[in-house]
Amino acid sequence: MIYRPMYVDKIMAYADTPFVKVLTGVRRCGKSTILKMIMEKLQTERNIPANRIVSCHYDSMEYGDMTAKQMYAHLKGQLSPNGKTYLFLDEVQEINGWEKVVNSLASDFDVDLYVTGSNSRMMSSEISTYLTGRYVAFRIFTLSFSEYLMFKEKYDEVGNPRTELADYVRLGGFPATHLQKYSQDEVYTIVRDIYNSTIFSDIVKRNQVRKIDQLERVVKYTFQNVGNAFSAKSVSDYLKSEHRTLDNETVYSYLEKLEKAYLLHRCSRYDLQGKEILKTQEKFYLADNSLRYSILGYNADSIAASLENIVYLELCRRGYAVYVGKAGGGEIDFVATRQNEKIYVQVTQEINSEKTEKREYNCLLKIRDNYPKYVLRSDEFAGGNYEGIKTMHIADFLIS
Numbered sequence: 001m002i003y004r005p006m007y008v009d010k011i012m013a014y015a016d017t018p019f020v021k022v023l024t025g026v027r028r029c030g031k032s033t034i035l036k037m038i039m040e041k042l043q044t045e046r047n048i049p050a051n052r053i054v055s056c057h058y059d060s061m062e063y064g065d066m067t068a069k070q071m072y073a074h075l076k077g078q079l080s081p082n083g084k085t086y087l088f089l090d091e092v093q094e095i096n097g098w099e100k101v102v103n104s105l106a107s108d109f110d111v112d113l114y115v116t117g118s119n120s121r122m123m124s125s126e127i128s129t130y131l132t133g134r135y136v137a138f139r140i141f142t143l144s145f146s147e148y149l150m151f152k153e154k155y156d157e158v159g160n161p162r163t164e165l166a167d168y169v170r171l172g173g174f175p176a177t178h179l180q181k182y183s184q185d186e187v188y189t190i191v192r193d194i195y196n197s198t199i200f201s202d203i204v205k206r207n208q209v210r211k212i213d214q215l216e217r218v219v220k221y222t223f224q225n226v227g228n229a230f231s232a233k234s235v236s237d238y239l240k241s242e243h244r245t246l247d248n249e250t251v252y253s254y255l256e257k258l259e260k261a262y263l264l265h266r267c268s269r270y271d272l273q274g275k276e277i278l279k280t281q282e283k284f285y286l287a288d289n290s291l292r293y294s295i296l297g298y299n300a301d302s303i304a305a306s307l308e309n310i311v312y313l314e315l316c317r318r319g320y321a322v323y324v325g326k327a328g329g330g331e332i333d334f335v336a337t338r339q340n341e342k343i344y345v346q347v348t349q350e351i352n353s354e355k356t357e358k359r360e361y362n363c364l365l366k367i368r369d370n371y372p373k374y375v376l377r378s379d380e381f382a383g384g385n386y387e388g389i390k391t392m393h394i395a396d397f398l399i400s
Contacts, residue, residue, distance in 0.1 A: 001033055001040075002151055002175075006317070007140060008037045014136055015042065016084070016112055020102055022127060023116040025140035026262035026287040027202070028194045030175045031116040032057070034140060035088045038114060042086060052080045058098075059091040068097030072104060084110045093117040099130035106134060118202065118262060141317050142288040143173030145310070145398035151178040161395040165378065169306045170298060172290025188294035195263075195291055202261040209257075214239075214246055218254040222264060222284055223292045227305040229269070229281035229324070255284070263287050267312065270323035270335050272367065283324055285312045304349040307378055307394055308333060311347045314398055330363040342371040347394070350379035364389050 011021055011034070023031045039055065042048040054075070056063065066074075079085045087105065092098040092115045105111050127135060143151060145161075148168050152158050170184065171177060174194060177187040199215070209215055221235050232251035239246045258264040265285045269278040286292055289306045293299075315322045315336045325332030325344065334345040344367060346360045364373045365387060373389045376397050384391055392400075 001037060002154060003037060004030065004034060004147060006144070006147070007034050007138060008041065011038060011114075011138055012041060015046070018106065018134070020106055020113040020115060020131055020135040022131075022135050022137045023114070023140050024137060024262070025118060026142070026194075027118045027198050028174055028176055029140050029142045029262075029287070031118070031140050032090050033175065035090060035114055035116060039086070039088060048086060052083060053086045053088070054078045055088040055090070057090040058094040063094065066095055068095060068101050071095050071098065072101045075101070075105060076109075079109055079111065084112055086112045087114065089113070089115045091117060099127060103130050103134070106131075118198075139316070141173075141313055143175055143178065144314060144317055145173075145395065148173050148178060149399070151175070155180050161399055162378075162393055165395040165398075169289060169303060169310065170293065172288040172293070174288055174290060177290065184298070187290060191288070191290045191294035195295060198261050198263055203257045207257055214244065214250070215254050215257075217242070217244060218246070218251060219258065219263075220296065222255070222258065223286065223296055225284075226286055226292060226302075227283060227308040229283050231281060259284075263291065265312070265316070267334075268323055269326050272325055272327045272332075272335070277323065278326065285309045288313075303378075307349055307376075308347045310398070311345060311376060311394065315345070325363075327363055327366060330366070332363050332367075342369075344371065344373040346375045348375065348377045351377060351381070352379075361386055361389060 011023070014021055015038070023034060025031055035055070039053050042053060043050060056075070058066075075087060089098070089102070092102070095101070098115075102113060102115060106113055127137070145165065145168050149158055149161065149164060152164070158164060171187050172191065174191055177190050182190070199219070203209060203215065204212055217239060218235060221238055232248040232255070235251045236246050236248055255264065259266055263286065265287070267283045267285060269281060270276070271278055286309055289309055292302065292306070312322060312334065315334060318338070320336035320338045320343075323335045325335040332344050333347045336343050336345065344364055346364060348356070348360050351357050351360060360375050364375070367373065374397065375386070375389055375391045376394045377391065378394045381391060
């Protein structure tokens with residue numbers, strides 16, 4: 001196991017508190033492994049004996065057709081009579097009514113609870129119904145660029161981060177694809193399997209979607225338009241041009257299901273002048289770049305959008321709420337807020353003309369506040385500041 005302190009340390013801060021620790025995220029992003037790391041830490045650093053640590057993986061056949069009542073009885077029977085029991089419940093959404101079980105255990109016994117899940121039943125709106133005020137949620141992402149470098153150095157030589165960024169863009173950050181040296185085709189085979197199991201288990205089967213080809217066309221359109229503002233109507237119009245009829249409500253429903261399976265992240269637009277969140281022309285970003293390339297094939301023309309996707313996910317990892325900024329007639333790629341902090345970020349693959357330079361910097365120059373402003377790029381450039389705007393290489397920003 002390769003340690004992921006970004007998550008383990010945050011979660012361990014809540015060990016032995018009455019809160020249920022809920023880990024959510026796309027399939028195979030590393031939630032189960034993070035649970036193992038926490039179990040290991042409890043034994044090595046807090047001297048918790050192994051018999052007071054109980055782990056169940058509910059996507060195993062062992063728990064097939066288990067009811068909530070059976071789950072409760074099974075876990076209750078494993079509680080330690082000598083001190084607190086640490087319960088690690090992996091993929092709990094497989095059990096209907098798991099929330100009531102967890103709520104009862106937390107209320108009635110001396111337990112410390114950790115649960116993971118990877119679909120809509122783990123969204124905060126669903127959990128809060130039963131665990132109001134009793135849980136703390138952690139969104140787990142695929143490997144950050146820093147984590148990717150850490151994983152890679154275990155099996156291969158790591159070069160200059162700026163050079164390595166190209167591989168990270170192409171291969172993505174699913175942990176399973178970086179446990180040893182895989183070819184690009186092997187990586188995409190693994191990612192396609194993750195994609196297929198998510199689509200069919202968490203969306204088609206759970207929501208009883210009958211028109212799978214329609215769903216897959218919406219997926220492909222979304223994957224092709226990462227970083228582009230679009231609406232349900234634009235998806236619907238596109239499908240009409242392919243002689244496929246799909247109404248706006250159905251498109252919205254599919255997008256919502258993809259979001260609830262953690263394959264997509266919705267990024268709303270924020271009007272900097274009116275200071276309000278806009279509900280039109282949202283953007284969507286992928287849980288990992290490799291999803292796009294494994295389904296649509298690798299295309300060098302999509303690198304600019306992929307870089308934007310990577311920066312979006314990094315800002316989310318750092319705990320920011322992220323929006324697309326609308327400023328007059330212009331657009332700022334990201335306005336990221338965190339408590340009293342705010343940063344503005346433009347992302348570009350390269351600046352090779354005065355026109356591109358104006359486009360990237362002028363929007364930021366029009367903002368008359370003192371919050372940090374960044375232009376992130378992946379080409380070579382001289383100088384680091386432009387009238388108070390910090391220019392950084394994307395790789396340097398990701399590992400800063």
